[in-house]
Amino acid sequence: MKRLGSLLLVSLLSGAITLGAYKLFLEPKSNTITTVAPTFSKNVSLGAENIDFTAAADMAVHSVVHVKNVSVRKVYNPIMEFIYGSRGGGMQQEQVGTGSGVIISEDGYIATNNHVIQDATQLEVTLNNNKTYKAKLVGTDSKMDIALLKIDADEKLPYMVFGDSEAIKVGEWVLAVGNPYNLNSTVTAGIVSAKARDLSNSGLQSFIQTDAAVNPGNSGGALVNTRGELIGINTMISSPTGSYAGYSFAVPSNITRKIIEDLMQFGNVQRGILGVEGSELNSAVADNLGVSQTQGFYVAGVTKKSGAEKAGIKEGDIIIKLDDKKVNSFSDLTSYINTKRPDDVINVTVIRDENEKIIPVKLSKKELLVYEANGIEFEDITNNDKQKFNVDYGIKIKSVTNDEYKGYANELEGAIILSIDGKRTSNAQSAAEYIKSKGNQKSQYQLITSNGEIMRAIL
Template identity: 40%
Template sequence: MRKAFYNPARKLSAALVIVLFGVTSIAQSAYARSAPDSFADMAERLLPAVVNISTSQLVADRQGPDFQFPPGSPFEDLFRDFMERNGQGKGGDQNAPKKHRATALGSGFIISADGYIVTNNHVIDGADEISVTLHDNETLPAKLIGRDAKTDVALLKVEPKKDLPFVKWGDSDKARVGEWAMAIGNPFGLGGTVTAGIISARNRDINQGPYDDFIQTDASINRGNSGGPLFNMDGDVIGINSAIYSPSGGSVGIGFAIPSAIAESVVEQIKEYGRPRRGWLGVHIQTVTDDIADSVGLDEAYGAMVAGVTKDGPAEKAGIQQGDVILRFDGKKVESMRRLPRIVAETKIGKSVDVELWRDGKKKDVTVDLGELKEDQVAENDSGDQQEQATPEASSEATIDALGLKVANIDDELRQRFNLTADTEGVVVTDVDTASFSAEKGVRPGDIILEASHQSVTNIDEVQKAVKSAQDDGKRTILMLIETSAGPRYFGLTLDKKDK
């Protein structure tokens, strides 16, 4: 790959980070196997289908020292001569950045005799020239067919003079923890390198994208392995090596691979359409915590809570509402919130899908005609239709001891204090007891309470009544929809203050 890079926004700890330059994935066959006597036969058969990928792009040079000598300084002439010798100053634009061509290395694997090659998106991202070196050292220019940043997959095409050796996709869903796997790649630009290990874990979410479902392996993966294949013991590709968990940038035995169950379908769509096509439901979701499950009457915390519904989207047309919990989608149980986006994305566009919801303490079934996800829909933050609400007649404030909150009806003074817009309605939180569960859950002054127990609230009396009703019913928590600085979210707030 081009370079090892660290993204501070994706740190897993102060010392350890996800590094997108190589990973190992581990997969299995349908049954447990003993350790192989040797990987030699399989390596000999598979090595010719693994390629080295080289990319290059023009990048701006650093523009000299960030200082100038004062007029009349004895160093002024020397500095001017230095700049002119380097192509800046006299006869040219001192501010015009110079450029040089930067190169980088990665790995890939051939999936068809006519030259289709799979790699990571981050291996070729930003490149204006891509070349592929085959196992016999022949180098061919490569064309980018398409890529998908969300799953970090890219598809290339070369024009070979003869049929190329290629590998087949395997079924990563059958890979079991503890099974053997083998990785081949181009670590540090050394060329075809074989490493082996086991599948250490499945379904890892490393916060790299919305569809994270990585295979974790302890096979040695290093810089330049990115985009290379992870094989099961049948010699089928069950993963694309993509990232490692490391304090130093080198392999410490924790690598991650994109499972073939995700990568294969993305590659096929890129091949057919030039881009991936994903199903779209049109909801904004959040995790169902234990407190939220308790407040809505679920026996266990699973599913995905609908925090918002996109206007005129498939979900709204099907009758899905803000506050619903999606339990099953197209016959598949939604074990956790992060599982739903992948299920939806993999579902055929236009399909009529049965969705099981939890609403008002009981299950409800609806049918959704799935739409197609567009790039501009990914960043939407539509919180659903807002109900017409009456402006409170008088401004007042009250303390809700059970929640550790002080709340108030919105008036001009509060709009100014918390920088609220003229059309903001609801009940504003003016203070939060730092010893309360509400503070622990993240409720902050300036947040706006929109709903309590699935009922819209427009003044503090309605909030107080909802809290009292929940207490009278013997509930431990109350569900509230609160507009935070990050958007609307449901909170399962405990009806008791923490001990100080």
């Protein structure tokens, strides 16, 4: 009993220790997103039992909302199909999905995931005080899985301030706030397990990985540091069962903030492109390439007309830093570029001939770049192309320089490629890299020609 009493006393004393005090954020003007945070005392390394999460949790729960997505789909009756031998028109059926969102301004702008609101015919947002509002969709970025909603409330709303996701460290404590399984205002804690995590192996994604428990319904919710600042939008989990199994992933706040500002200002996402292709370095890759550097990004090619080409970046350069950010992987590189816009200038530090060199590069606009493979130049399609050909994906053949295909240039140039080797294609750079990876092997293309005919070709 004495031992139990001692343990209880120690537990009570430990639980009484708190960390710091938090100041109130200044209210921003309408339609603005502030990243100004109050000044805090220097972080002290403490065990979990000595960190007080209550202030951060209290700020976060009032800014996280429940999002309901109502969509309509057609349902077919197999018995009627058997009797009448036709699927007919089917019956329309409402489908309801739920997720989370984060209020980012007092006048009702809300950040969430694209997959939370996808195909919605009606959106409804419920605040922490149980008030419900109809929401309208402002814009989306399906590639980074971010969407922006707007509600018109009759009061100033509690909102979350953006933190600097680049400043977080592996091992730092974070909170995940959302509505898993329709359980409103759920808060879980964990640590940052990794940064710049790319689950697609394409280098395009850059997630914050945590071990804070996240489940279905948490999507679109907030990943928060211990100061109550938004450092990520919870997006997915890694699980063989569909429920939490140890790791969850969030879109970093710096990328989220840039996407949201683009949607508010331009109506679409402005993507800046460096214009390099290549591979991450490690010991095996370095030995194969004959270089001594084992960290960084090896430039195997430079895209035509890109900022990298104009600035003088060359094949064989090793990129080790963008401005002050170290680059050890392709996702390190793209995570930083994803926070920039066309015409932004960044200082690229490269190793060339064993010497470091800093090269200022003006980022290009993605839509202006052309990618080449096997004597065919590809480019991404525009909104006008989508309307003209009545498609929502594909890439365009800009020109044919391969003598073997010159006789078919009239049919190929200007055509929209829908698939390559049976795989839907929507990104010119990825398509060019895939074709290059096959070497001399031919690929099968499904195309829509400039006069609207669907054709197949082996090139």
